[in-house]
Structures are given as C-alpha cells and as structure tokens.
Amino acid sequence: MFASLFVLLYLGHLLADYPLQTDHQAAHKADRCATGWAANLTHAATHVTTCAVALALGALVLDDVALSLPVAVTALAWIGASHAFIDRRWPVARWMNRTGQASWAKHGGAAHVDQTAHVLALVLAALALAA
Template sequence: MFASLFVLLYLGHLLADYPLQTDHQAAHKADRCATGWAANATHAATHVATCGAALVLGVVVLDDMNLSLPVALVALGWIGATHAFIDRRWPVQWWMTRTGQASWAANGGAAHVDQTAHIAALVIAALCLSV
C-alpha cells in the first residue's frame, strides 16, 4: 500500500506545485509580509486539497486502500505544514549554505533541493498512512 499512497500523494504534489500554482503564489510565497504569508498559505492549502482528493480517489478505486480518517488528516496537515515551511525558501537556502552548495544554489540547484525536501515529506506521510 505504501507505493500506491506515495504515487497518489506525489500526483497531488505535482498538480499543486505546477498547473495549480498561480504566478502570484510562485512570486510571493516567500515574501515576509501579509501578502507573502497569504500566498504561501493558499499554496499549501492547494497541496492539502489535491493530496486529499488523490487519497479519496485511491480509497474509491483501489481494492487494498484502507485509511484511517484521523491518520489521513494528520498526514494532510503534515503535508501542508512542511510544504509551507519549505516554500518560505530560507530553509533551502540555509541548508545549501551550510552544506557547501552555495555555488549550486546560485546556478539553479535550489529548485532541486526544494523538490527533494517536498518528496521526503511525502514519503514520511505515505509511510505513516501505510501503517
């Protein structure tokens, strides 16, 4: 069940991060003002909604998908919170500066570290859901 859960959550993540993320959210989700926090929260809520919809689809379509509603709600909260935290951008910058990746960060590497952090959070959510 872990693999199915991860694929569903990853699909929700991709939908929320690319076709459903507005230009405004992408440009302002890390801003340190009310507009930035609102863009970040709206973007994170989109992740929760799309991942939630993906899980519902899995429960309806897949025979082996049995989820606890409280655990699913905690997992979705985890996804929203970690996504919002990572997308403030400073955590990725902090990581890359302290691990000797400043040059790579300056040449587009931050997007890769960002996505890796998001995927790690999804793996943790899928593991918790599959127990």
C-alpha cells in the same frame, strides 16, 4: 499500500506545485509580509486539497488503499505544514549554504533541493498512512 499512497500523494503534489500554482503564489510565497504569508498558505492549502482528493479517489478505486481518517487528517496537515515551511525558501537556502552547496544554489540547484525536501515529506506521510 505504501507505493500506491506515495504515488497518489506525489500526483497531488505535482498538480498543486505546477498547473495549480498561480504566478502570484510562485512569486510571493516567500515574501516576509502578509501578502507573502497569504500566497504561501493558499498554495499549501492547494496541496492539502489535491492530496486529499487523490487519497479519496485512491481509497475508492484501489483495493490496496485503506485509510484511517485521523491518520489521513494528520498526514494532510503534515503535508500542508511542511510544504508551507519549505516554500518560505530560507530553509533550503540555509541547508545549501551550510552543506557547501552555495555555488549550486546560484546555478539553479535550489529548485532540486526544494523538490527533494517535498518528496521526503510525502514519503513520511505515505509511511504514516501505510503503517
């Protein structure tokens, strides 16, 4: 069940991060103002929604996906909160600066570390759902 759950959550993530993320959200989600927080939280809500839809569809059509509503709600809240936190951009920048990756960050590496952090959050959510 873990693999099915992870694929469903990853699909929801990809949809929310790429075709469903607006230019405004991408440009402003890390801004330190009300506009930035609104863009960030709207983007995180898109993640929660797409992952919820993916999980619901998976539960309907896949034999190996059985969900507990309280655990699913908790996992979706985790996905939204972790995504909003990571997308403030400073956590990734701080990680890269403290681990000797500042040069890589200047050459596009931050996007890879950002996506890796999101995938880790999805794996944790899928593990909780499968437990």
